[in-house]
Each structure stands twice: as C-alpha cells, then as structure tokens.
Amino acid sequence: MLGQEYLPAESRTLPALLERAAEREPARVLARDEQRSLTCAEALELVARRAATLVDAGVGFGDRVAVLSENRLDVIELWLACAWLGAVIVPLNTALRGPQLEHVFADAEPTVLALESQLVERLDYVGNAPAQKWILGQDVPPPGEPVDRTVIGPGDPAVILYTSGTTGPSKGVLCPQAQWYWWAVKTGGILGVRSGDVLYTNLPLFHTNALNTFVQALVYDATFFIGPRFSASRFWPRIVDAEATVTYLLGTMVHILAKRDADPDELRHRVRIALAPATPAALYEPVRERFGIELVDGWGSTETNVVLSTAVDGAPAGSMGGITPGFDARVVDENDEEVSPGTPGELVVRSDDPFAFSLGYNRLPAATVEAWRNLWFHTGDRVVRDVDGWFWFVDRLKDSIRRRGENISSYEVEAVLTAHPDVAAAAVVPVPAVEGEDEVLAFVVPRFGAQPSPEGLMEFCEP
Structure with missing residues (x-):
C-alpha cells in the first residue's frame, strides 16, 4: 500500500x-x-x-x-x-x-x-x-x-x-x-x-x-x-506447516536459530523475508545464505510507529536504517537542538499523518507532555546519524534492561523481590547476555537472620 x-x-x-x-x-x-x-x-x-x-x-x-x-x-x-x-x-x-x-x-x-x-x-x-x-x-x-x-x-x-x-x-x-x-x-x-x-x-x-x-x-x-x-527446535517445522511466506523475529531469536545445527525444514519453508529488529549486522548474510531469508530491521516503539527501517534503499546492515516515508526523525541535545552528523544525541520523532502515534499515557498527563515536548516524541534512545543520513543505535539514555526482546523494568523486578519475606532490599541491573541484549542480575540484601537461596528467589519470581 x-x-x-x-x-x-x-x-x-x-x-x-x-x-x-x-x-x-x-x-x-x-x-x-x-x-x-x-x-x-x-x-x-x-x-x-x-x-x-x-x-x-x-x-x-x-x-x-x-x-x-x-x-x-x-x-x-x-x-x-x-x-x-x-x-x-x-x-x-x-x-x-x-x-x-x-x-x-x-x-x-x-x-x-x-x-x-x-x-x-x-x-x-x-x-x-x-x-x-x-x-x-x-x-x-x-x-x-x-x-x-x-x-x-x-x-x-x-x-x-x-x-x-x-x-x-x-x-x-x-x-x-x-x-x-x-x-x-x-x-x-x-x-x-x-x-x-x-x-x-x-x-x-x-x-x-x-x-x-x-x-x-x-x-x-x-x-x-x-x-x-518461540521454540528453537520447533520453529522450522511450524513455519513449514503454516506455509508462511513472511515471519517476524527478534535479534536474539535470529542468533539462536543461526547457532543451531542444520534442520531439514530450514530449507523446506516458503519464507522470503523477516522483520527482525536488533539483529547484529554480522548475521544478515549468513541468514540469507543458510535460510534464504532477507532480514529487515525497523525501529519503532509502542508510542510511535515504524519510523526507521533498513528497507530504505542503501541502508547498511546493523544500522537503524533511514526514515520511513510519512515520518520525521532528528538527533537532538539536552535542549532539543539538532546535533551535527556523527554526534550522539537523543532520537526524537514525529508523524505526518494524524493518529499514527499514540494518544499519550493513560491517566498520566504530565508524563505525556514531557515525552511529547516541543511537538516531538522523545524516545529515550541515544543514537548517531551519520553523514549519509543513516541512524545508528548507541544506548539508552536511562538505565534499562532488554532481555530477549522484552523491556524489563528494574523497578518492578525489585518490587517483586522485596515482597519476598526474607528480602530487605534488592537492586536489579543489566549484564551482557551471550546471545546479545541483556541478562538480569539481581543484588539482594537478606532480612536479619534470613538466608534466602538463589533457587528460592528465582522460583518466587517465576510467573
């Protein structure tokens, strides 16, 4: 369309x-x-x-x-x-x-x-x-x-x-x-x-x-x-049974599939293209050669839309790509002034079309105004725009944890841990995961006289 x-x-x-x-x-x-x-x-x-x-x-x-x-x-x-x-x-x-x-x-x-x-x-x-x-x-x-x-x-x-x-x-x-x-x-x-x-x-x-x-x-x-x-062992049989032609992945899923031994079904599928945000540049060509699938990255958030994409002609693998038609994006400093190419800053975005972005945060007018200040949505992502106009992710402006495609609130994990009867205080931080993105590391202060085990705390935190 x-x-x-x-x-x-x-x-x-x-x-x-x-x-x-x-x-x-x-x-x-x-x-x-x-x-x-x-x-x-x-x-x-x-x-x-x-x-x-x-x-x-x-x-x-x-x-x-x-x-x-x-x-x-x-x-x-x-x-x-x-x-x-x-x-x-x-x-x-x-x-x-x-x-x-x-x-x-x-x-x-x-x-x-x-x-x-x-x-x-x-x-x-x-x-x-x-x-x-x-x-x-x-x-x-x-x-x-x-x-x-x-x-x-x-x-x-x-x-x-x-x-x-x-x-x-x-x-x-x-x-x-x-x-x-x-x-x-x-x-x-x-x-x-x-x-x-x-x-x-x-x-x-x-x-x-x-x-x-x-x-x-x-x-x-x-x-x-x-x-x-997602199940790595059943992914290809399910794709084949569904007769899929397009699929949707996350970078960690691509990494896991690429590490697995060959599966006969990985060559029997009909998939030609996959949306795969946060896939490392080094995986694009191996995935194309092994699985016959073209990977496309796209940047968006719940509040916004697919504002950036590597489907824009000429976008280098591993970048966030260029601006999708119908949107605008800039890289700005702490005063919302646009920075020069190559200078890290916050990614801010907006749409040409009405209601292409969210209406704001439920019952949080102040947070809504803060996020949309100066008529741009402030993403909280620190990025660089190079001289050719391509965007590159650097990191988050605030502490965050992203595990297997999920943004995890350290505040909420800490709230669950401190609800444990043997825990006096807890702090949660990200550490690098082998397959990319983050793993969750929790520091726990036991209540006086208590000795909570790591296994018990893990079980307490399970859904």
Whole structure:
C-alpha cells in the first residue's frame, strides 16, 4: 500500500478494515492458529456476535477489557469485538504478577478480565482484579445475536499497552484505531507484504508487533497465523506447516536459530523475508545464505510507529536504517537542538499523518507532555546519524534492561523481590547476555537472620 492511495480517515478503524476485508474476499482465511481458522466473513459475523457478549457484561464505548493469555485467536476475537463497540482491550504481559497486576488493574479499571485457566492462580495475590472473569476456552459466555457496530473515529482508543518503565511503574500507552492502520501500512510496505501472503508470528499478543501483524493481514489481503511462543527446535517445522511466506523475529531469536545445527525444514519453508529488529549486522548474510531469508530491521516503539527501517534503499546492515516515508526523525541535545552528523544525541520523532502515534499515557498527563515536548516524541534512545543520513543505535539514555526482546523494568523486578519475606532490599541491573541484549542480575540484601537461596528467589519470581 506504500506508494498507493491511503484509505480515507473514516476507514482507518479496525471494524471498518474488517468490513472491507469481508466485502472484498469473504472466503479468504483471515486468521489461523494451530487449533482453528476464520475466514473474513466468519470473522465479521463472529465479532458482531461476540460484541453482544460484551454488551451483556456491561461493556460499552470507552470501557476496558483486560486479557491475560498466551497466543490464541480468542485474543484477536476479543480485540475486534471491543473495537466494534468502541471499547478498549488491555492485553497483559503473562509475566506480570502481584504488584504489577494490581497496578495495571488500578490504572486501566477493566470491566472484564479474560484469562487462561493456568493463569488464574496469579490472581490469588491480587486484591483488585475485576469482578467479572472469563476463563478462555471454558466459561466465556457464548456469542449472542449480532449487534450494530458503534460509530467510532480514527482517533478513538483501541488498545492500552503497558510499557516497562525504568524509574517507576509501567505506563499504559493509549493506542488509537488509526495507529494500527498506519502500523500495518508502513510495516507491510517495508516488508513487501502482498495478497495471498501468510504472515506467521510467534511473538506475544500483548506487544505491538504481533497485533500489528494481524492488521497487516487485514490491510494487505493476507492471512495471519499466530503460533505458540518461540521454540528453537520447533520453529522450522511450524513455519513449514503454516506455509508462511513472511515471519517476524527478534535479534536474539535470529542468533539462536543461526547457532543451531542444520534442520531439514530450514530449507523446506516458503519464507522470503523477516522483520527482525536488533539483529547484529554480522548475521544478515549468513541468514540469507543458510535460510534464504532477507532480514529487515525497523525501529519503532509502542508510542510511535515504524519510523526507521533498513528497507530504505542503501541502508547498511546493523544500522537503524533511514526514515520511513510519512515520518520525521532528528538527533537532538539536552535542549532539543539538532546535533551535527556523527554526534550522539537523543532520537526524537514525529508523524505526518494524524493518529499514527499514540494518544499519550493513560491517566498520566504530565508524563505525556514531557515525552511529547516541543511537538516531538522523545524516545529515550541515544543514537548517531551519520553523514549519509543513516541512524545508528548507541544506548539508552536511562538505565534499562532488554532481555530477549522484552523491556524489563528494574523497578518492578525489585518490587517483586522485596515482597519476598526474607528480602530487605534488592537492586536489579543489566549484564551482557551471550546471545546479545541483556541478562538480569539481581543484588539482594537478606532480612536479619534470613538466608534466602538463589533457587528460592528465582522460583518466587517465576510467573
């Protein structure tokens, strides 16, 4: 769709995109997991009926529905049903527990919580969980009679995603309807997604990447396939079984796959290209030669969009790439003055199109103003722009931990550790991981007379 006319503003909502897909190709398989599939027409009917279930639960325009689940089509179904009503879905990281869940429930105030049975015990330590709880695959009320969709606009909230803060609790990012349209248009454009593609991801549905992949299928007349969490030993068989043509990875996943012994399925797949943020430059050519897959890097954040990409012609491997059409980016000093090429500074970004970025942070107006000061979003990334215009990552401006593609809040890990009855204080820092990015190192001060074991603390911190 890059280089073509964009849809009009009123069509840049999830319900409008679903209706468009059902009208264009009703029999096309829109979404699949390993248990079931939905055509465009089936998805449209099911969403209108599932919305009736939400209405019966008291969900309406602006209300929130939280989901605590591994990858399954039920999450997409609930997301679209919420959008049908103008409600907001809140997908929760399945690693959250105790204090983190209490914070999210207090901040988002969901009317309903849908979760998987194996995660129910997580609520034993949470005092403010929603009264209405649905166990996915067990006691979710059946779909009702189809309801008319609520009139919504491209700027109405569709999702709240909680990003990891480094100095405090996670912030809820308000992502509007049109942000997902622009995510899909821009990401699908740099990947060359086309009609008939099968877009396979095993990244979690509580992050932007996987949700964006589904909307790419809506926009580009493709099929979305959501797989289980990443397994190096089963990755290629799953890719082959899904008949995937495009996939979505993280740099650490690429590193792990490249280190493994040869697998017969690694040459039987149909994948031509993969979005693989944070992949080291040294892996691009080996991956192309061994697996026959072209890697593309892209920079974005929950608050923004795919602003930078190595799909821009001439971008060197290992860089952050150049600016994706429709966005702007600069490197600035502490006074927001643009610095000269080769000088490190903070990456700030903005969009040419309305609602391509988030609306700000839920219930945090001061943090929103601070992040968007001077009409640029301040990313917190220290980068360099070279004389040819390519961007290169240096580090984060603030302390942060990034492990296997996840931003980890040291504050929140420390909060869990200090909740242990034998711990008086804790500090968490990043250390280099063998496969790239970070590993988590915790320093613990025991309470007087206590001797907590590392194994016991690890078990206490497990989801």
